[in-house]
Amino acid sequence: MHQILTLPEKELQVVTMEEPPGSLKKSRRPMSADDFDHAANAILLDVDGTLIEFGPTPLDVHVPPSLKHTLSKLRDKLGGALCLVSGRPLEHLDILFSPLNVACIGGHGAENRLAPGQVLSATAAPIDPELRNRLLGIATNTPGVLAEGKKYSLALHYRLAPEQEEYIRSEIERICADFPADAVEVLPGKAVFEIKPRAFNKGVAVRALMEVPPFKGRKPIFLGDDVTDESVFSMLGEFNGIGYSVGRDLNFTEGTFATPREVRHWLYELQRGNAISVS
Numbered sequence: 001m002h003q004i005l006t007l008p009e010k011e012l013q014v015v016t017m018e019e020p021p022g023s024l025k026k027s028r029r030p031m032s033a034d035d036f037d038h039a040a041n042a043i044l045l046d047v048d049g050t051l052i053e054f055g056p057t058p059l060d061v062h063v064p065p066s067l068k069h070t071l072s073k074l075r076d077k078l079g080g081a082l083c084l085v086s087g088r089p090l091e092h093l094d095i096l097f098s099p100l101n102v103a104c105i106g107g108h109g110a111e112n113r114l115a116p117g118q119v120l121s122a123t124a125a126p127i128d129p130e131l132r133n134r135l136l137g138i139a140t141n142t143p144g145v146l147a148e149g150k151k152y153s154l155a156l157h158y159r160l161a162p163e164q165e166e167y168i169r170s171e172i173e174r175i176c177a178d179f180p181a182d183a184v185e186v187l188p189g190k191a192v193f194e195i196k197p198r199a200f201n202k203g204v205a206v207r208a209l210m211e212v213p214p215f216k217g218r219k220p221i222f223l224g225d226d227v228t229d230e231s232v233f234s235m236l237g238e239f240n241g242i243g244y245s246v247g248r249d250l251n252f253t254e255g256t257f258a259t260p261r262e263v264r265h266w267l268y269e270l271q272r273g274n275a276i277s278v279s
């Protein structure tokens with residue numbers, strides 16, 4: 001039997017994770033909080049592996065209350081120009097981060113809420129149902145593999161069965177070959193393959209975000225940990241922005257945080273700084 005992961009309304013298993021050791025050499029330090037300008041910058045944040053530590057399954061994660069508090073304060077000091085940019089669906093982000101209300105890009109760019117308090121909107125068509133069903137069959141037939149159904153994509157997680165990575169990869173390739181190549185994209189994430197239509201990605205969604213208030217005219221600072229974040233890192237230059245990676249160096253980044261804990265500390269320092277009033 002495959003396991004379809006769903007998030008029960010307002011109910012998540014909360015696991016307190018050990019903080020991983022900050023082992024990475026920090027040769028490229030991110031900007032000091034003293035140099036940060038609350039009136040000129042926008043903060044864009046990937047979630048899993050950047051703001052919070054990985055858990056064994058998508059539901060077994062912990063969002064520290066102190067992080068929600070920090071993000072709430074920082075959002076206010078930025079005049080609302082703070083956005084979560086995640087592969088998770090927006091409704092999952094809202095449950096995980098409740099009661100925080102911030103701008104969000106979800107589903108790898110398929111959905112967005114371009115400012116805090118706005119109504120959610122979809123920017124993409126749902127994943128092809130036949131493709132979804134055939135991919136679900138991989139989880140059905142492979143012990144330890146979890147299928148995370150999302151409206152716009154499907155994630156096949158092998159964190160609990162790492163030995164299945166190559167088998168899953170080849171099965172996905174075999175199935176996707178039956179669909180138009182320009183319609184299907186496979187994102188290899190952290191112990192996961194995400195299959196989605198090619199039409200949207202985080203970078204395209206961030207480009208749209210940066211055209212609307214309160215983000216318009218600001219310089220985006222984006223933090224991400226994964227190759228699935230590269231579509232954002234690679235377009236930041238269009239807005240004079242800066243990218244920072246987490247846990248490892250990635251292309252188009254100017255600095256690296258060792259761990260999500262270090263990211264959380266940096267954000268805490270940013271929200272403590274004085275906001276310069278917007279004219």
Ligand SMILES: O=P(O)(O)OC[C@H]1O[C@H](O[C@H]2O[C@H](CO)[C@@H](O)[C@H](O)[C@H]2O)[C@H](O)[C@@H](O)[C@@H]1O
Nearest residue numbers: 047048054055056057058086087088190191192
């Ligand atoms: O874009 P992100 O915010 O980084 O989200 C990427 C995916 O994160 C989640 O999966 C990852 O985190 C899980 C919980 O720690 C972990 O078990 C899994 O192995 C990771 O790949 C989420 O479940 C996906 O929907 C996101 O696309």
